[in-house]
Amino acid sequence: VEASIPEPQREAWKRNQPEDFKDKDGFERAVVRHVETTLARSMFNCDESAAYSATSLAIRDRLITGWNKTQQRQTYRDAKRVYYLSLEFLMGRALDNAILNVGLKDVTKAGLADLGFRMEDIISQEHDAALGNGGLGRLAACFLDSLASLNYPAWGYGLRYRYGIFKQEIIDGYQVEVPDYWLDFNPWEFPRHDVTVDIQFFGHVNKTINDQGKTVSVWEGGETVVAVAYDVPIPGYDTPTTNNLRLWSSKASGGEFDFQKFNNGDYESSVADQQRAETISAVLYPNDNLERGKELRLKQQYFWVAASLHDIVRRFKKSKRPWSEFTDQVAIQLNDTHPTLAIVELQRILIDVEGLEWDVAWDLVTNTFGYTNHTVLPEALEKWPVGLVQHLLPRHLQIIYDINLYFLQKVEKAFPKDRDMLRRVSIIEESQPKMVRMAYLAIVGSHKVNGVAELHSDLIKTTIFKDFVQIYGPDKFTNVTNGITPRRWLHQANPRLAELIASKCGGNSFLKDLTQLNRLEAHAKDPNFRREWAEIKYANKVRLSRYIKEANGVTVNPAALFDVQVKRIHEYKRQQLNIFGVIHRYLALKAMKPEDRKKQLPRVSIFGGKAAPGYWMAKQIIHLINAVGAVVNKDEDIGDLLKVIFLEDYNVSKAEMICPASDISEHISTAGTEASGTSNMKFVLNGGLIIGTCDGANIEITREVGENNIFLFGNLAEDVEDLRHAHNYGSHSIDSDLDKVFGEIEKGTFGAPDDFGALIAAVRHHGDYYLVSDDFHSYIQTHALVDEAYRNQDEWVSKCITAVARMGFFTSDRCIDEYAESIWNVEPLVVRE
Ligand code: 4GP
Numbered sequence: 001v002e003a004s005i006p007e008p009q010r011e012a013w014k015r016n017q018p019e020d021f022k023d024k025d026g027f028e029r030a031v032v033r034h035v036e037t038t039l040a041r042s043m044f045n046c047d048e049s050a051a052y053s054a055t056s057l058a059i060r061d062r063l064i065t066g067w068n069k070t071q072q073r074q075t076y077r078d079a080k081r082v083y084y085l086s087l088e089f090l091m092g093r094a095l096d097n098a099i100l101n102v103g104l105k106d107v108t109k110a111g112l113a114d115l116g117f118r119m120e121d122i123i124s125q126e127h128d129a130a131l132g133n134g135g136l137g138r139l140a141a142c143f144l145d146s147l148a149s150l151n152y153p154a155w156g157y158g159l160r161y162r163y164g165i166f167k168q169e170i171i172d173g174y175q176v177e178v179p180d181y182w183l184d185f186n187p188w189e190f191p192r193h194d195v196t197v198d199i200q201f202f203g204h205v206n207k208t209i210n211d212q213g214k215t216v217s218v219w220e221g222g223e224t225v226v227a228v229a230y231d232v233p234i235p236g237y238d239t240p241t242t243n244n245l246r247l248w249s250s251k252a253s254g255g256e257f258d259f260q261k262f263n264n265g266d267y268e269s270s271v272a273d274q275q276r277a278e279t280i281s282a283v284l285y286p287n288d289n290l291e292r293g294k295e296l297r298l299k300q301q302y303f304w305v306a307a308s309l310h311d312i313v314r315r316f317k318k319s320k321r322p323w324s325e326f327t328d329q330v331a332i333q334l335n336d337t338h339p340t341l342a343i344v345e346l347q348r349i350l351i352d353v354e355g356l357e358w359d360v361a362w363d364l365v366t367n368t369f370g371y372t373n374h375t376v377l378p379e380a381l382e383k384w385p386v387g388l389v390q391h392l393l394p395r396h397l398q399i400i401y402d403i404n405l406y407f408l409q410k411v412e413k414a415f416p417k418d419r420d421m422l423r424r425v426s427i428i429e430e431s432q433p434k435m436v437r438m439a440y441l442a443i444v445g446s447h448k449v450n451g452v453a454e455l456h457s458d459l460i461k462t463t464i465f466k467d468f469v470q471i472y473g474p475d476k477f478t479n480v481t482n483g484i485t486p487r488r489w490l491h492q493a494n495p496r497l498a499e500l501i502a503s504k505c506g507g508n509s510f511l512k513d514l515t516q517l518n519r520l521e522a523h524a525k526d527p528n529f530r531r532e533w534a535e536i537k538y539a540n541k542v543r544l545s546r547y548i549k550e551a552n553g554v555t556v557n558p559a560a561l562f563d564v565q566v567k568r569i570h571e572y573k574r575q576q577l578n579i580f581g582v583i584h585r586y587l588a589l590k591a592m593k594p595e596d597r598k599k600q601l602p603r604v605s606i607f608g609g610k611a612a613p614g615y616w617m618a619k620q621i622i623h624l625i626n627a628v629g630a631v632v633n634k635d636e637d638i639g640d641l642l643k644v645i646f647l648e649d650y651n652v653s654k655a656e657m658i659c660p661a662s663d664i665s666e667h668i669s670t671a672g673t674e675a676s677g678t679s680n681m682k683f684v685l686n687g688g689l690i691i692g693t694c695d696g697a698n699i700e701i702t703r704e705v706g707e708n709n710i711f712l713f714g715n716l717a718e719d720v721e722d723l724r725h726a727h728n729y730g731s732h733s734i735d736s737d738l739d740k741v742f743g744e745i746e747k748g749t750f751g752a753p754d755d756f757g758a759l760i761a762a763v764r765h766h767g768d769y770y771l772v773s774d775d776f777h778s779y780i781q782t783h784a785l786v787d788e789a790y791r792n793q794d795e796w797v798s799k800c801i802t803a804v805a806r807m808g809f810f811t812s813d814r815c816i817d818e819y820a821e822s823i824w825n826v827e828p829l830v831v832r833e
Pocket residue numbers: 134135136137139287288289290374375380452482674675676677678696
């Protein structure tokens with residue numbers, strides 16, 4: 001308010017508002033101006049990278065005006081806002097998305113052509129913003145796109161990691177990690193050096209008597225680190241709404257470094273303090289579905305949560321409303337348990353700083369938060385040692401103990417006969433050392449808990465959170481099946497298919513209302529439409545084949561069936577099942593007479609994905625895939641019939657090229673382990689079929705597209721426990737075909753067998769926890785069905801078209817509307833231009 005221009009001078013501002021360019025000439029003027037003034041270059045030294053920079057800056061100018069107006073509108077109307085707290089936002093590239101969302105595709109394409117560039121080349125100059133590991137982070141990015149596209153007043157809050165997910169190199173078949181320094185030139189962020197928050201760590205708690213004679217806790221001492229805001233504009237599709245993603249960066253308090261120490265000659269320690277502060281936001285932890293319990297990670301969590309809450313509370317207080325209206329103004333969603341400390345921090349602010357009574361404060365807190373669970377894997381459930389929390393956040397630990405005390409008192413009253421219940425549900429696990437169970441804290445501190453697909457939401461209610469359903473009743477637990485943004489995952493990734501679809505769906509409105517895809521169904525058997533459809537798929541496969549040639553040096557036949565599994569490498573996702581299946585296929589081909597072999601359908605098995613650097617088994621899987629590829633790809637008996645490709649450094653922009661080129665993709669997790677999966681949706685939406693287990697969103701995809709348009713196999717979630725039990729206590733006989741595969745590996749066909757011993761032993765000797773052997777036969781048989789179905793191309797293409805026509809449900813727009821209605825109670829802000 002203090003910085004606002006007085007009324008009499010505002011006329012001059014209004015007269016001089018920057019004008020948005022709308023046509024090609026305006027675009028070109030903006031690009032040339034940025035090349036010459038912002039970049040200080042000219043037509044004599046403008047390479048593609050400079051053209052990318054200038055194009056981004058030109059488009060960015062457009063975004064900023066929309067962004068400013070959105071912020072003004074949201075402040076003015078002061079409606080309830082939703083805050084999405086996520087430690088990961090896997091955004092990918094921004095330029096292409098921004099061009100599409102502001103409706104300047106044609107203008108940009110034509111303008112760049114005039115200036116001597118191809119739009120595709122310029123777009124591919126951009127480095128991915130890779131501030132996430134996998135599904136959880138990419139979901140957050142899709143949600144931001146939908147929130148803006150649907151005009152919700154929403155903010156994302158995250159950390160501005162200096163290093164995002166590492167870059168993967170494959171050297172001699174092994175994964176090697178290389179740092180990803182992505183901030184060299186990033187036109188998509190705005191440092192807000194005026195928006196900072198002091199964040200306290202360590203110290204101690206004193207009790208004092210305040211003015212009103214009340215005993216209050218004061219958290220004192222310790223050290224302070226400064227959070228600086230960096231804002232990233234999030235443009236909605238075909239709407240003036242441009243929301244904000246605020247990422248926090250850490251820096252030392254008191255400026256660059258401590259001048260006192262510096263002047264006293266203690267250079268090293270003055271610089272060391274500064275570096276220690278900056279370390280907090282330096283690097284993304286590279287684990288997917290795994291928590292490691294490192295102190296720095298807890299520091300990151302508190303740093304981010306405290307800065308975000310400070311911002312949220314400040315914005316609320318600006319409206320001068322009473323605290324009782326807090327939940328009419330604010331909804332906060334916790335993306336997994338990583339931001340759970342926000343619950344404790346808000347309670348602390350309300351009772352220690354704002355002086356509210358515990359119960360009044362706690363009521364506000366629980367009505368503010370919603371918690372989304374993304375996994376049932378035990379190794380992913382966050383727990384922090386009590387001692388560590390005590391040391392780092394002494395006041396927060398006290399509050400956690402109080403939350404737990406009041407909670408357990410209620411439980412005891414409601415379940416007086418179940419003594420063990422208290423031990424089971426306590427937020428503090430009475431182990432050695434004692435641990436804070438973050439998921440339980442998140443449940444107790446939220447009004448809604450949701451899973452991310454129907455099966456998953458049912459499973460959390462019957463397994464990990466069973467007792468809490470008893471305590472709170474079933475209504476606190478709900479499901480919001482995941483979705484994806486069709487803007488990026490159809491229009492941007494597959495422009496030709498999007499155009500073909502638009503020709504049958506009455507233009508691009510399906511991008512805003514994906515259920516309109518159902519108009520395609522009428523054309524599923526139209527030979528002309530099928531031909532056009534198949535041509536686009538083929539062209540996308542040609543593009544991927546070229547990339548494979550360039551990246552892997554292997555020539556693949558684009559007419560072959562492309563079989564793709566790209567996602568994080570994880571035992572539960574079972575890339576090992578896939579590669580064992582590939583070996584089985586190879587052996588079968590080798591055993592055939594040449595004349596029979598000729599009749600087989602050619603296949604390209606494509607893998608991609610990163611393993612967490614500390615996940616040894618996952619790295620063994622990568623090595624086996626590459627070892628098999630090295631043998632198969634140069635086997636002259638086999639030729640085009642089978643190729644095995646591992647694509648290095650799988651990321652969002654590569655996914656945009658890979659999804660449109662797939663015929664069949666693999667979503668083959670052990671039933672009950674994959675919470676939802678979202679790439680399954682991307683592949684189907686791009687006109688590929690999927691082979692999958694009855695797991696996660698595969699089940700709902702089947703419901704939507706129909707059983708004839710998906711290849712399901714394997715054991716069901718309800719049988720997994722019994723099977724595991726039988727492995728451990730009965731005799732576990734290995735599937736005979738799988739045994740042959742193991743025999744071949746052990747013969748040394750794919751290099752030193754010792755390298756792969758652990759993968760085999762996991763199945764043979766260590767209980768086959770992921771049911772690889774149990775599902776192997778059904779997996780192989782189902783792949784035979786895939787081959788058979790693919791031979792009938794007309795039928796196959798019809799299936800693909802039908803499946804796409806029925807994918808409307810899986811847009812993230814539907815998810816966001818569901819969250820808004822059933823969890824956040826927020827409404828879109830109607831935009832009156
Ligand atoms: C992932 C789940 O593994 C995946 O099934 C789901 O689709 C995705 O979240 C989004 O909900 N979980 C993680 C994680 O990425 O680190 O727990």
